[in-house]
Amino acid sequence: MISLRRAAPQLIALAVILFLNWLAFPGFFNIRIQDGRLFGSVVDVFNRGAPVMILAIGMTMVIASRGVDLSVGAVMAMAGATAATMTVAGYPLVAVLAAALVVGLLCGLLNGILVAFLDLQPIVATLILMVAGRGIAQLVTEGFIVTFNEPGLIFFGTGSFLGIPMPVVIAAVLGVLAILLVRRTALGLLIEAVGVNRSASTYAGLNSRVLLLFVYTFSGFCAALAGIIATADIRGADANNAGLWLELDAILAVVIGGTSLLGGRFSILMSMLGAIIIQAMNTGILLSGFPPEYNLIVKAAVIIMILLAQSLSLAGAGAFFRPGAKAKPQEPLRSSDPSANKAQNPA
Amino acid sequence: MSNRLLPFYATLLIAVVAYGLCVMQFPNMFSTRVLGNLLTDNAFLGIAAVGMTFVIISGGIDLSVGSVIAFTGVLIAVLVGWYGFHPLVAFAIALLLSTLFGAGMGAIIHYLDVPAFIVTLAGMFLARGLSFVITTDSIPIGHEFYSTIQSLYWRMPGGGRLTVIGGLMLVVFLGGIVLAHFTRFGSYVYALGGNRQSAELMGVPVARTTVLIYALSGFLSGLAGVVFSIYTSAGYPLSAVGVELDTIAAVVIGGTLLTGGTGYVAGTLVGVAIQGIIQTYIVFDGTLSSWWTKIVVGILLFAFIALQRVLVLVSSRKAGALAPA
Numbered sequence: 173m174i175s176l177r178r179a180a181p182q183l184i185a186l187a188v189i190l191f192l193n194w195l196a197f198p199g200f201f202n203i204r205i206q207d208g209r210l211f212g213s214v215v216d217v218f219n220r221g222a223p224v225m226i227l228a229i230g231m232t233m234v235i236a237s238r239g240v241d242l243s244v245g246a247v248m249a250m251a252g253a254t255a256a257t258m259t260v261a262g263y264p265l266v267a268v269l270a271a272a273l274v275v276g277l278l279c280g281l282l283n284g285i286l287v288a289f290l291d292l293q294p295i296v297a298t299l300i301l302m303v304a305g306r307g308i309a310q311l312v313t314e315g316f317i318v319t320f321n322e323p324g325l326i327f328f329g330t331g332s333f334l335g336i337p338m339p340v341v342i343a344a345v346l347g348v349l350a351i352l353l354v355r356r357t358a359l360g361l362l363i364e365a366v367g368v369n370r371s372a373s374t375y376a377g378l379n380s381r382v383l384l385l386f387v388y389t390f391s392g393f394c395a396a397l398a399g400i401i402a403t404a405d406i407r408g409a410d411a412n413n414a415g416l417w418l419e420l421d422a423i424l425a426v427v428i429g430g431t432s433l434l435g436g437r438f439s440i441l442m443s444m445l446g447a448i449i450i451q452a453m454n455t456g457i458l459l460s461g462f463p464p465e466y467n468l469i470v471k472a473a474v475i476i477m478i479l480l481a482q483s484l485s486l487a488g489a490g491a492f493f494r495p496g497a498k499a500k501p502q503e504p505l506r507s508s509d510p511s512a513n514k515a516q517n518p519a
Numbered sequence: 520m521s522n523r524l525l526p527f528y529a530t531l532l533i534a535v536v537a538y539g540l541c542v543m544q545f546p547n548m549f550s551t552r553v554l555g556n557l558l559t560d561n562a563f564l565g566i567a568a569v570g571m572t573f574v575i576i577s578g579g580i581d582l583s584v585g586s587v588i589a590f591t592g593v594l595i596a597v598l599v600g601w602y603g604f605h606p607l608v609a610f611a612i613a614l615l616l617s618t619l620f621g622a623g624m625g626a627i628i629h630y631l632d633v634p635a636f637i638v639t640l641a642g643m644f645l646a647r648g649l650s651f652v653i654t655t656d657s658i659p660i661g662h663e664f665y666s667t668i669q670s671l672y673w674r675m676p677g678g679g680r681l682t683v684i685g686g687l688m689l690v691v692f693l694g695g696i697v698l699a700h701f702t703r704f705g706s707y708v709y710a711l712g713g714n715r716q717s718a719e720l721m722g723v724p725v726a727r728t729t730v731l732i733y734a735l736s737g738f739l740s741g742l743a744g745v746v747f748s749i750y751t752s753a754g755y756p757l758s759a760v761g762v763e764l765d766t767i768a769a770v771v772i773g774g775t776l777l778t779g780g781t782g783y784v785a786g787t788l789v790g791v792a793i794q795g796i797i798q799t800y801i802v803f804d805g806t807l808s809s810w811w812t813k814i815v816v817g818i819l820l821f822a823f824i825a826l827q828r829v830l831v832l833v834s835s836r837k838a839g840a841l842a843p844a
Binding site (some may be wrong): 292294302304308314427434465473476478 | 580627631633634636637638640641642643645647648649651652655756764767768771777779792808810811812813814816817818820821824825828
């Protein structure tokens, strides 16, 4: 599905980061089994990275359709608040999970309607929920941090299946299902088509509105799932901080994975790899004893390096570094300049 | 042409009606004291929003605003508190750095040809991270210059106090209006946001204008940081989280199209005022959760964006152009 050569930069980056982590903390690769569950720093990287991995799965499809979903962090907070409040109120686990997921689906549906039917810019459409969502989550929890002790819900955050932490299992299963869905059917291709040129795909007979509705709803679903995991992990719903800034991490994971922000070709697996790279950096900074505040600076540096690398490959210099790769691989994306879209609807 | 002013008038109408309703419920809100506090409390937001207005009119976005405010505040606190600089010197250094920061982002946006969204996102991480690296604590500023500035005010009729920072915000808005509508730079910004290719063909210096727009936004974010540090007498790296969203909301509610090319600096002032009125109402009411501010702002955002969409569709029908698929 993805050739090893295309994934090479990311794999090398991950290897370098893991190597640096190992230098900083020699016990980095140690894994032990305790109480039937795997423990170790590498396991932690996957475990902590699972929510962003899940968000990145949904975000990849949204970005491939030439959109962006800024509301996922707020949706996480809303889903978490719903789950925690209903658990405290004594509802059964199935109802709690269903309600939280429905919250995510509805939020995604709202975003999708705004983008697909009202033709809003995705940044604007999802900004509305990003601003209002956290307020709604606060209303649900009535301003408190709602805590609970329901073992069934907690299992999704700290439990394990066959020794593997539950968040990793969920992320992996969701990733496999999503990849099968988009690559074993024509769905992925259609999303890419809408992302490259929505008008052309519509004229070619694609129902671009339904496709956009689908990608945003799916992203909302992923956000709700990540919200349940985050809530179960801390055994409480913190409407202020749950999922805070994770939308940016998810976008960064997708960008690191090589999906262009201008839509088109995408790879869910690579975005998940991007999420792991981000988490490996975070864990490495923590293990090496630097204050966690350095995280943000490192992230900023990584974004700038990626931008430089993409810009170089755009200029054709990329062919020099990667013999055999197609020269100017992103040329078709560039020709679809954002201003070309604007020309259709003069303000 | 009147279509372009319609969102602005709608905003103005909503502000007046909202204020009127508030006054009907709490007659005390009709006083210059409330007005004075409104200006003081929202001074930093308003100043940052002026810069954001220019960025959005040019078709871009600046997510780094809140982080730059926090960074400036921390930098000033450290320079004044730890190294004994005079606050005015610290202000100059902070403004210079934030302007260069903005200019750098503008240069990356133009020369590397990447979306403003992702560049300013990196800027947001960088500025926030730098302020964390300087310190993770809240540093108080106890310089006598600060207490002098804070005690200065002009007594409005009715007993309201127009403070220095409240007045500074009004001056910045006036300056912004002049810059947008009466200078060459202003028309370049509108041209760039209307259609970049046409602007380039007409001879607009795209590179210089882009860098200047983001430098202006950086400068005003820095100024907002200065005001914020006077307002709170402290520098704290976790302050002003999410201010970029509030400023974007103020700009959009003020009738500026997020697609660029259309908008008014004066509208942004009304947008800031509406947010201030909601907050004041919540304070007067005393029982409402302060989270209603966010929810009402979200609803207003939605209403205004929908209104703009309808206007754009109507005007494009009139022009006989194809509605976008």
